[in-house]
Amino acid sequence: MTALTPETEADLAELITQADGPLRIQGGGTRPIGAPTNGAVLSTSALTGIELYEPGALTLVVRAGTPLSAVEKALDAEGQRLAFEPMDHRRLLGTTGAPTIGGVVAANVSGPRRIQVGACRDHLLGVRFVDGQGQVLKNGGRVMKNVTGYDLVKLMAGSYGTLGVLTEVSLKVLPKSHATGVLLLEGLSDAQAVKALSAALGSPYEVTGAAHLQKGMDGAPVTMIRLEGFENSVAYRAGEMQKLLAGFGDFTVETDPERTRAGWHYIRDVVPFEGRAGDVWRLSVKPSDAPGIVAGLPGVEALYDWGGGLVWLLVADGSGLNATRIRAAVTARGGHATLIRGTSAEAFQPLAPAIAALQDGLRRKFDPRGLFNPGLMGQAA
Amino acid sequence: MEMPKPDPKIMARKAELISCLQAVLPADAIISEPSETRVYECDALTAYKCPPLLAVLPASTQEVSDVLRICHDMGVPVVPRGSGTSLAGGALPTADSVILGVARLNEVLETDYDNRFIRVQSGRTNLSVTGAVETEGFFYAPDPSSQLACAIAGNIAMNSGGAHCLKYGVTTNNLMGVTMVLMDGTVTEIGGAFLDAEGLDLLGLICGSEGQLGVVTEATLRILRQPEGARPVLIGFDDIVVAGACVADIIKAGVLPVAIEFMDRPCIRATEAFAGAGYPDCEALLIVEVEGSDAEIDEQLETIMQIARSHNPVELRESNSAEESAKIWLGRKSAFGAMGQINDYMCLDGTIPVSQLPYVLKRIGEMSKEYGLDVGNVFHAGDGNMHPLILFDANKPGDLELCEAFGADILRLCVEVGGCLTGEHGVGIEKRDLMHDQYAPGDLDIQMAVKDVFDPKWLLNPAKVFPLAASDTRRIAAE
Known part of the structure; x- marks a missing residue:
């Protein structure tokens, strides 16, 4: 079926007003997470363009369907960036197409720097969207501090198109850092690595990336800690960090811009699991719980980000592990597990009954006819 | 300020309500004598007062749940209250309502330095959260001016900010989880010691909902390691526009100061008369603070001062010691007190796009003349969160109303230039009727x-x- 691609917000609103069946909301279509939903594809890809960009105020207002690459290009020209470092899912999921800024917001996509600067939702200042009755609504604005009324901005981030179709988003942007230094050490066990990362994150040296791969590029376990800022400052903090972590081994420091960038893209995009058979799970847990959870799931391969708070698991086919067991291991300690690649289970973690009731209630208010992505995010059929 | 008429049917059932509450709360947790309920008649917006029907002080999530269930079943309105420091009237009761105070919920439940969080009961004060972790070198970042008194529950209700949020964010960016009781008594858990809770972002929705969606009894908060040090530089300008350009250039340069504070001439003069911090008598004054090791601070301050010099400042004063830092901050920190020394004042809280700063300050100056009321401006310039302080005389008939009308005009101006009515204080009753403007x-x-x-x-x-x-x-x- 051809996608519906309205070219204006007004056309989009009219289309939703007239809709008589379910719609599958899509940005660039590069992150098909969760069960395929029914209905015609409604794409925001024709709602493009930067509305306003004030580098001195660190604010960007952009239409939802604008390709992420266009946003990044505009920011780069002013030496700025989306600090939350959104992951590109294409390699992991084998998708093609152009990720959109609206898609990034709808899935609250963040990367390694989330540990320091917050998630996409923390950088989202305002939204415009069309609700299930075809009304154009707005919340928030384009200023950094805003507590005027309820924060529906946060609610829309990560709502996967289930509450409304985003047409415009306002974002806080930040300057790029002048220099990057990455501390590297091979051979740590998962438990030792997470301890080292905790020590680094508990230091005053402003870590902007803290990851551990069971199998790094050359097959050996590698622990990575990123520092960013002005050159002298990065050098100073790298030195202090080496001293702080001396008990774990001799961390080396990589400062080559190309190599450090490639290294963190490797983590951000979960490249180690690209093209390999098996389900891919994404776990959000308390960092110190992570190694124990992984150890209790034999046969998985793990990539730890966010100091251990984010765990990517590759679960080989035939491993005997299923969603029930993985989710039980996580929820026993607190946290949640999402099936990012694979169809063996519901992608989103089932919610506690009281929370599910609130979520269903919100969906009915925003989308009374149940048009948007029915079935996604664990909604009762 | 109009409030709904109290329901006589509810007020007539006071004795019945008390007896139901007595079954679930200790006697000293129910406050019903008119002489005692008066304590809860207002918050820090003291212009509006009304004693509640009752006040209750539950000491556990279960007690909160019991109270809410009883009130829910009897149809009694409940006004949650942290420490009552709201400047927006967020905790103003009606005569038929029960104040639910969280003051007895003040325990630290868990501190975890490896995973960098603290779990507290929501009545704990903001500053005492940092107090619980500072011996280990950690702190809780949001720092509203009322931090000595204000409760985490109120911080969550209003999504409170502070002077350091340019770098560390506001409450919503530092809140990881809550235990929240719904009005029907249902206890919910959202988030926890992990990031980005599952499902829709209810945590983000609750934060800043002004106590209208549920009563938060426990919170998991992100704690951070204290920086090695911090030092400010003070920069004076003879032109507000130039000061605004300097702020934009600092931000663009890639330095991320922990705070950029701004004061205008009326405010500078008032604080000088009050605190004698040695500020220059100029149109605009910036205090820019950066963090790090000594060498890192030196390098950042040098970058900032280079930018400042290109804008021809009338004063440029770098702090080289803790004493000098304290002196630079002295005036800023006593600004509200200084203005209060001159007269009664109303503190506004609109946010504007930083680029609109010169225009907005010019318009406020013009309106000040039209209304015949003086204004001092002190605010967080890095994020455009303004705090115009309008001086008025509460004893002069009509002056409060005039001041409120002036304040409303300033807030409409904030909206008109692309900003908002409130950056960190909340809507409460104060800005309720301006919501249509935004x-x-x-x-x-x-x-x-x-x-x-x-x-x-x-x-x-x-x-x-x-x-x-x-x-x-x-x-x-x-x-």
Whole structure:
């Protein structure tokens, strides 16, 4: 079926007003997470363009369907960036197409720097969207501090198109850092690595990336800690960090811009699991719980980000592990597990009954006819 | 300020309500004598007062749940209260309402330095959260001016900020999880010691909902390691426009100061007379603070001073010691007190795009002349959060009303230039009736629809945030 691609917000609103069946909301279509939903594809890809960009105020207002690459290009020209470092899912999921800024917001996509600067939702200042009755609504604005009324901005981030179709988003942007230094050490066990990362994150040296791969590029376990800022400052903090972590081994420091960038893209995009058979799970847990959870799931391969708070698991086919067991291991300690690649289970973690009731209630208010992505995010059929 | 008429049917059932509450609370947790309920008649917006029907001080999540269930079943409105420091009237009661104070919920439940969080009961004060972790070198970042007194529950309700949020964010960026009791008594857990809770972002929705969606009893908060050091530089300008350009250039240069504070001439003069911090007598003054090791601070301050020099400052003073830092901050920190020394004042809280700063300050100056009321401006320039302080005389008939009208005009101006009514204080009753200036009817309706989901009977803090006329049908239908 051809996608519906309205070219204006007004056309989009009219289309939703007239809709008589379910719609599958899509940005660039590069992150098909969760069960395929029914209905015609409604794409925001024709709602493009930067509305306003004030580098001195660190604010960007952009239409939802604008390709992420266009946003990044505009920011780069002013030496700025989306600090939350959104992951590109294409390699992991084998998708093609152009990720959109609206898609990034709808899935609250963040990367390694989330540990320091917050998630996409923390950088989202305002939204415009069309609700299930075809009304154009707005919340928030384009200023950094805003507590005027309820924060529906946060609610829309990560709502996967289930509450409304985003047409415009306002974002806080930040300057790029002048220099990057990455501390590297091979051979740590998962438990030792997470301890080292905790020590680094508990230091005053402003870590902007803290990851551990069971199998790094050359097959050996590698622990990575990123520092960013002005050159002298990065050098100073790298030195202090080496001293702080001396008990774990001799961390080396990589400062080559190309190599450090490639290294963190490797983590951000979960490249180690690209093209390999098996389900891919994404776990959000308390960092110190992570190694124990992984150890209790034999046969998985793990990539730890966010100091251990984010765990990517590759679960080989035939491993005997299923969603029930993985989710039980996580929820026993607190946290949640999402099936990012694979169809063996519901992608989103089932919610506690009281929370599910609130979520269903919100969906009915925003989308009374149940048009948007029915079935996604664990909604009762 | 109009409030809904108290329901005589509820007031007539006071004795019955007390006896139901006595079954679930210790005797000293129920405050019903008029001489004692008066303590709860207002918050820090003291212009409006009304003693509640009762006040209760539950000491556990279970007690909160019991109280809410009883009030829910009897149809009694509940006004949650942290420490009562709201400048927006967020905790103003009505005569038929029960104040639910969280003051007895003040324990630290868990500190975890490896995973960098603290779990506290919500009545704990903001500063005492940092107090619980500072011996290990950690702190809780949001730092509202009232941090000595204000409770985490209120911080969450209003999504409080502070001077350091340019770098560390506001409450919502530092909140990882809550235990929250819904109006019908249901206890919910959202988030925890992990990031980005599952499902829709209810945590983000609750934060800043002004106590209208539920009562938060426990919170998991992110704690951070204290920086090695911090030092400010003071920069004076003879032109507000130039000061604004300097702020933009600092931000663009890639330095991320922890704070950029701004004061205008009326405020500088008032604080000089009051605190004698040695500020230059100029049009605009910036205090820019950076963090790090000594060498890192030196390098950042040098970058900032180079930018400042290119804008021809009339004063440029770098701090080289803790004493010098304290002196630079002295005036800023005593600004409110200094203005209060001159007269009564009303503190506003609008936010504007930083680029609109010169225009907005010029307009405020013009309006000040039209209204015949003096204004001092002190604010967080890095994020455009303004705090105009309008001076008035509370004993002079009509002056408060005049001041409120002036304040409303300033806030409308903030909206007009692309900003908002409130950056960190909240709407409460104070800005309730200005919400139409910022939001179209549909934008307000969808927010009220959220309250319908969490609190279908509209019993939690019902007369706040939304213009009464807009929420009327919902409040009445729910009765």
